[in-house]
Amino acid sequence: MQTPTDEKHCQLMVIGAGMAGMAATLFAVKQGLQVAQAGLTGEVIYASGVFDLLGVYPPEKRQVREDPWRALAELAQAEPNHPYARLAPQEIAHAMDLLTEYLGEIGLPYTGHPTKNTRLLTSVGTAKPTFRLPISMAAGSEALAQKAPCLLVDLVGLRGFSARQMASTLAHQWPDLRTATVEAPGPVVHGPKYPEHVARTLEVEAERDAFAAAIAPHIADARYVGLPAVLGIYKTPEIVAQLEERLKVRIFEIPTMPPAITGLRLKEAFESHLPTMGVDAYYHYRVLSVHPASSGGFRLEIGKNDTEQVVHADTVVLATGRFLGKGLIPERDGIHEALLDLPVHQPRHRDRWYAGAFLAPEGHAVSRAGLEVDDQFRPVTADGRVVNDRLFAVGSILAHQDWMRTKSGVGIAVASAWKAVQAICAA
Ligand SMILES: Cc1cc2nc3c(=O)[nH]c(=O)nc-3n(C[C@H](O)[C@H](O)[C@H](O)COP(=O)(O)OP(=O)(O)OC[C@H]3O[C@@H](n4cnc5c(N)ncnc54)[C@H](O)[C@@H]3O)c2cc1C
Structure with a gap:
C-alpha cells in the first residue's frame, strides 16, 4: 500500500473479491481494461470449489435438475426479474467457459458434462x-x-x-x-x-x-x-x-465442510495470477467510501481502517455480496446497501423476512432481497431509473434470486459479471 496521499486512476474499479468480483476483474482485464480491485476473500473460502449453474428448480418443489439449460428456460419464463433472465443461455455458457478455461490455464482444471449437471458426492x-x-x-x-x-x-x-x-x-x-x-x-x-x-x-x-x-x-x-x-x-x-x-x-x-481447502485454492489462484495480468490489486483492503464525482466517474477511498489510497475510477462494479460478504447490512429499520446506500428490494417489514418454518418450501423473502438492476446490470430505483450510468452490480448482492435453494451461486456470480463487463466495454 502507498502513502496516504497517493491517488491513482483506473478505468474500472471492482469492489469485492468473491467469485463475482474475481470473474468481473478477469473478464475486464482480458478485454484490455485497466482494472483495480479491492476486497477481502469473501464467501470463496467457504466454497466447496464446485460451480453450480442451476441444480434445483423450481425450489419450492425441490426439483433436482439434470439439464440446467431446460431449467434456465423455465426460470426465464417464470421469473423475468431474476438475474439469469437478463442473459441468453449462450452468454451464460460462454461466461462459465471463460472462467473454467482460465482456471485450467493457471493450474486449477475443471471438468463436467458439456451440457448437463453432474452428480457430485458430498x-x-x-x-x-x-x-x-x-x-x-x-x-x-x-x-x-x-x-x-x-x-x-x-x-x-x-x-x-x-x-x-x-x-x-x-x-x-x-x-x-x-x-x-x-x-x-x-x-x-x-x-x-x-x-x-x-x-x-x-x-x-x-x-x-x-x-x-x-x-x-x-x-x-x-x-x-x-x-x-x-x-x-x-x-x-x-x-x-x-x-x-x-x-x-x-x-x-x-468436498469438506467450510471453510474448505477448495475455496483456499481458488483464492490463492486468483490472488496470485490476476495481479500478473496487470490488475492493481488491493486484496485484504476495503473500499471505505465511494463518491460519484461531479466530473463523471467515482472517487474511492481504500484502506483497512483509515484511507490509505484514493482511486479515481471511470466505472465501478459493485460485487460486495449479500450478508456474509457485507454488501447488504440488515438493521432494525430494514436492509441497507453498505457503500452507496443504494435502494434495496426487500420485504416491506422485517417480520416478513422469514417464512414461519425454517425449511418452508417457498423459502424466505430475505433470501431474495438485494439490488434491482437493468439489462446491463446497473442498479435501478424502485421505479426503474438507472442510479448511475457507470455503476454496475453483480453476484449475490442482486435481488430476485435465492442461489442457496436453487444451487446457482457461482453461476449467477459469473454470468452477471460477464454481462456487466460486456456493457462496460460497449459503452
Ligand atoms: C458455505 C458456502 C458454500 C457455498 N458453496 C457453493 C457451491 O458449492 N457452489 C456454488 O456455486 N456456490 C456456492 N456458494 C455460493 C458462492 O460462493 C457465492 O454465492 C458466489 O460466489 C457469489 O459471491 P459474490 O462474489 O457475489 O459474494 P461474496 O463471496 O460474498 O463476496 C463479496 C466480496 O465483497 C467484498 N466486500 C464487501 N464489502 C466491501 C467493501 N466495502 N470493500 C471491498 N470489498 C468489499 C468482500 O470482502 C468479498 O470479497 C457457497 C457459499 C457459501 C457461503
Whole structure:
C-alpha cells in the first residue's frame, strides 16, 4: 500500500473479491481494461470449489435438475426479474467457459458434462447436482454413478469429514463402498489435524509416497479411493496423479465442510495470477467510501481502517455480496446497501423476512432481497431509473434470486459479471 496521499486512476474499479468480483476483474482485464480491485476473500473460502449453474428448480418443489439449460428456460419464463433472465443461455455458457478455461490455464482444471449437471458426492453422503467441478473430484461422480467398488478414507484427527458417516448414509444403495482410517500425512501429532496443514504437507512429494503407503493395505478390490479435499493447495492434479500411479486406482476428492481447502485454492489462484495480468490489486483492503464525482466517474477511498489510497475510477462494479460478504447490512429499520446506500428490494417489514418454518418450501423473502438492476446490470430505483450510468452490480448482492435453494451461486456470480463487463466495454 502507498502513502496516504497517493491517488491513482483506473478505468474500472471492482469492489469485492468473491467469485463475482474475481470473474468481473478477469473478464475486464482480458478485454484490455485497466482494472483495480479491492476486497477481502469473501464467501470463496467457504466454497466447496464446485460451480453450480442451476441444480434445483423450481425450489419450492425441490426439483433436482439434470439439464440446467431446460431449467434456465423455465426460470426465464417464470421469473423475468431474476438475474439469469437478463442473459441468453449462450452468454451464460460462454461466461462459465471463460472462467473454467482460465482456471485450467493457471493450474486449477475443471471438468463436467458439456451440457448437463453432474452428480457430485458430498461429505454427508448425498449427491449434489453441479455444473463444473474440480478435475480432482470427477472420479467420485463416476464411482457414484457405477456404484463401483470404492474405499473412502478418514484421516485420524481431521475434523469436518467423516468417511464412516458418508458410508452409513450410502450403505443401502452402494454395497461395494468401504471405509478405512489412516494417519494424516506428516509427523504424527496427537489432537486435531487442520485441513490446511494436511494440504500443505502433501505439497511435498516425499510425503505423498508415505501417504500412499498408508492407504495401500486397505485397497483390496477397490477401484476408486475417495479422500477429503485436502490434496494440496497448488499442485492438486499432480498429487492426484502421483497417488493414482502408486495405488493403481482412481483417486477422487470429496468436498469438506467450510471453510474448505477448495475455496483456499481458488483464492490463492486468483490472488496470485490476476495481479500478473496487470490488475492493481488491493486484496485484504476495503473500499471505505465511494463518491460519484461531479466530473463523471467515482472517487474511492481504500484502506483497512483509515484511507490509505484514493482511486479515481471511470466505472465501478459493485460485487460486495449479500450478508456474509457485507454488501447488504440488515438493521432494525430494514436492509441497507453498505457503500452507496443504494435502494434495496426487500420485504416491506422485517417480520416478513422469514417464512414461519425454517425449511418452508417457498423459502424466505430475505433470501431474495438485494439490488434491482437493468439489462446491463446497473442498479435501478424502485421505479426503474438507472442510479448511475457507470455503476454496475453483480453476484449475490442482486435481488430476485435465492442461489442457496436453487444451487446457482457461482453461476449467477459469473454470468452477471460477464454481462456487466460486456456493457462496460460497449459503452
Ligand atoms: C458455505 C458456502 C458454500 C457455498 N458453496 C457453493 C457451491 O458449492 N457452489 C456454488 O456455486 N456456490 C456456492 N456458494 C455460493 C458462492 O460462493 C457465492 O454465492 C458466489 O460466489 C457469489 O459471491 P459474490 O462474489 O457475489 O459474494 P461474496 O463471496 O460474498 O463476496 C463479496 C466480496 O465483497 C467484498 N466486500 C464487501 N464489502 C466491501 C467493501 N466495502 N470493500 C471491498 N470489498 C468489499 C468482500 O470482502 C468479498 O470479497 C457457497 C457459499 C457459501 C457461503
